[in-house]
Amino acid sequence: MTEHQLGKWDLSELAKDPKSPAFQKQIQELEKQSKKFEKIKSKLDPKIPSEKFMNILHQVEEISEKMSMIGGYASLSYSSDTQSDEATSLMTKMSKLGSEISNKILFFDLWWKTQVDDKNAKRLMKNAGEVTEYLSHKRLFAKYALSEPEERIINTLDVTGVSALVKLYDKITNAYEYKMKIGNKTKKMTREELTNYVRSTNSKVRETAYKTILTKYTENKGVIGEIYQNIVLNWRDEGIEIRGYKSPISMRNIGNDVDDKTIESLLSVCRKNSPVFQKFFIQKAKMLKMKKLRRYDLYAPAAANIKEKNYSYNNSVKLVFESLGKFSETLEEFARKVFNENHIDSSVRQGKRDGAFCSTLTPKITPYVLVNFTGKSRDVFTLAHELGHAVHSQAAQDRSILVQDAPLPLAETASTFSELLLYDNLSDKISDNEKKIMLSEKIDDLYATILRQSFFTIFEVDAHEQIGKGTTVDEISKTYLKNLKEQFGNSVNLSEDFAIEWSCIPHFYHTPFYCYAYSFGNLLALSLFQRYKKEGEDFVPSYIEILAAGGSKKPEKLLLEHGFDIRSPKFWQEGFDYVREQVRTLSSLN
Template identity: 70%
Template sequence: MYRQGKWDLRQLVKDHKSPEFARQIANLQEMVKRFEDQKDNLKPSIPSSEFLKILKSIELISENASIIGGYASLLYSADTQSDEATSLVTRVAKLGSEIENKMLFFDLWWKRKIDEKNAQRLINNAGTLGEYLRHKRRLAKYTLSEPEERIINTLDVTGPTALVKIYDKITNAFEYNITLNGKKKTMTREQLTVLVRDTNPKIREMAYKTLLTKYQQNKGVLGEIYQNLVLNWKDEGVEIRGYSSPISIRNIGNDVDNKTVESLLEVCKENAHVFYDFFSYKAKSLGMKKLRRYDLYAPNLKKIKERNYTYEKATKLVLESLAKFSPILSDYAKRVFAENHIDAEIRKGKRDGAFCSTVSPNITPYVLVNYTGKSRDVFTLAHELGHAVHSVAASKQSILVSEAPLPLAETASTFSELLLYDNISNQMSNDERRLILSEKIDDLYATVMRQAFFTLFEIDAHDQIAKGTTVDELSKKYSENLKSQFSNSVELSEDFAIEWSCIPHFFHTPFYCYAYSFGNLLSLSLYQRYKKEGISFEKPYIEILAAGGSQKPEILLDQYGINIRDKRFWQDGFDYIRSQVKELTLLN
């Protein structure tokens, strides 16, 4: 029996108001103090055995800090209105920052103060922690002296970090005044965004125009913020640290090669046409000659009675889908339920959306969903349990390398959704399949093509800003990006030229977006391989998940004959998307 309830966090902390929790924190602080005492032992000639003890100390501190931090975060997610939980999150974040500063000396020593020969000696004797050390060494050539790093950290608070806060404060304060059904209303962006999926095309258009007009009115200050953030990214990353290009800063942080990302983006650009038939299909289903950009996320207008799934039925379907591919992975997912590590009920104050949190490789992940019984919720459950399965598969890895690099992070989640679709599609009527398939392709467009073109725009924008440009010229470049993406398949209007300033990722985390394209296309390509190889693919797939972040993505996948530097690999993912679009059009 699977009950839609609240998770149990007592495995992490029994009671945060108890003396026992205070001792947990005190013990962690004592570990950090003992770690600081080892600073004088860090010499190039340090014996491997002694160095491994230092790494074990880092593991232990990371484990304990993650448990305390994870508990605070999960407690807050369960009730965001709780002053007690909010206060605990702030307190624990401060503790985490203090610990990070006290341990900074190890990173700087490893990156800058040890010669290559001794570094390689220690890496060779570090076992599975070799990649943890190698990745830090890759960053070494971009690391400055300790005084310089401290200066940058200090100035960052009043520099780029402050600019991002100003952007958030300005845009989060925006109020959108609209007239809906004859009544004047003031909405937040979140409320307005709901309307872009309205069944009425005039309401969709009004919602977009209202949103974009507000950003157009504030283009001067938002453009100034963006240009200064981009210049800071270049000045620090390229000019001072020595990265080869603005995007390479993100690539190296993601532990992937520039060539890999270039191949991914080239294939995305070459396959933009794959979605054109879908846009044409969608226009017809909406009774339009041609889809407008305002209608991109319009719902299916055909009256389809969507099936409701009880929580128990949904859970069994997801577990069954996993089991058909791999009983091992299904058993991994069952742990989440057996240990009551899932929060699925709807209640006031609980965080919106869904996520999976891995606090420690030694603890079964925690999953949060807001389950309402719709088919989309069943796929969300499959997605988050996919993340959990990935974490459990990698649980034998050290906490320092158990988490997959960002581009691989969506592998198991998307794969699990694909397994679910295959499992239930034959049980659905054509109308239900049409609805779910349409939503699925909508998501593929949003997570693959849209994100890739966001990144292509960023590359151009960073180049333009470095040479000197205006906000209007940036908007013109964005319009060209949209035209390249949609060609004549979607009717574009001039108001979307300012849309770039609405994308928080551009301001918060430059070049982050391609990770969505990477992760989803990787899963689609692996799924294509599974369809060709059948059950024999189970073993290599689980081994890929089990590696976590212990190997560089290119090196890990090369072992299984998967070359992610090669454009042909990414093309497999688009071949799958094309097959789904064709299936949808044939259902009509």
């Protein structure tokens, strides 16, 4: 039997040694190929024969795969040791190379979106097979595209306009220094360090941590509020006034390849189901021996008085394999490949980046997974989550690199589903006390990834409308507080200082309307899991086919083929039925 041990990954499949002539040769070949590709520009014609068109697409795939391997090697080396000068310099060099290569092949993308008439586009897509949806999604943007000189002006002005505003927000907020009293000492901290204290077992510490963050943002609300208003106005002016999108959120939906109706349906179901989590908060107050939770206590560990079990790495890996294997041997095999090929970096060490991720570079190469394993039950779930991503990629490994990745709203399906399989498997093997900890943490996570994110999006819809009509920072804060009151009902005591919390959420500044993708992905996985519970083994082939589609089909179309109508509220409700069941189970354990 294999004994799984903590360690580093092996990147030699991507590149042997960045200093070697072989690596330089890889780069030279890529540059040569992209230069050769540039010559196609003069020969492009909407009447091009479809064989010739497919040949160009294959060249795009080849260039993308080669760039992905070289760039992937650099970014993975850097992730495993961010303190290495060598890795840092290689990362910078490869980012520059990546940008040069994509600029060289960009003309083809623009030509396809704006220069090819509908009749010829239809003809060329007829034989495009799995990349048909990819090509038609690209053409969706043509409707909102401007002339080349206009696009160039927008791109140029973005650098000193909206991108500069986002950078400014990051620069200002990342420079904040927080001081907090811990015992008798006052410590200087970053926001990252301070955020750890909102999960403290001590209620006073939780309150102080939140107040320290919120006070800093309140003191600076004039500047960061002004930045937000201008970002929103830029989004509206460019998107609605100049490009002609229907609404601010429509721009994001089209980018995600989902219909407005699907997202409206998702958000309305989330809104309607806030009482499900309100019940949990009342429950959690009892577990914490409090009359009522304050907003400061939302992420308090509910089982502080129960000793948490530690998991060995070897057992954790086997548990994840077993959970996937009970569902499908194929998925277990995919997960095992990551370990058999030593594509996992699991040990905690100085200089390695924190957190966890799964990186898929090309369909031909088994994905790479990074985790920082310390033996907590949360780490076992993180392992299941990242291996879920790896399983998703491998299920779609026969796809073109252009469509292997699922669109953003589907990207969390397999990762969340894998966590659900693990929880299902574990809950038969652990004591009630351990189950109480695990279940409480799990519902905490479901709140943070589903309800909180959907209410973030509901706030953004309101804020964008409000700012479009002209408003003040204080009025935006009032809208946010109203949003929180609806979310928590009477289950949580809400203090006024949380009105400014919206200005602490970088997603609102960086990527408007991004947050619903979390709600979408997690609820989708829960709804699919509910189906699995009803249908048993019959559900397995359907699930694997959904993963195998990658990004080759529009989410609505793909899921409808398997009997799931994501435009209908009924589908999303199934996910909430699962959450309700978990809250009920927790209640029976208390």
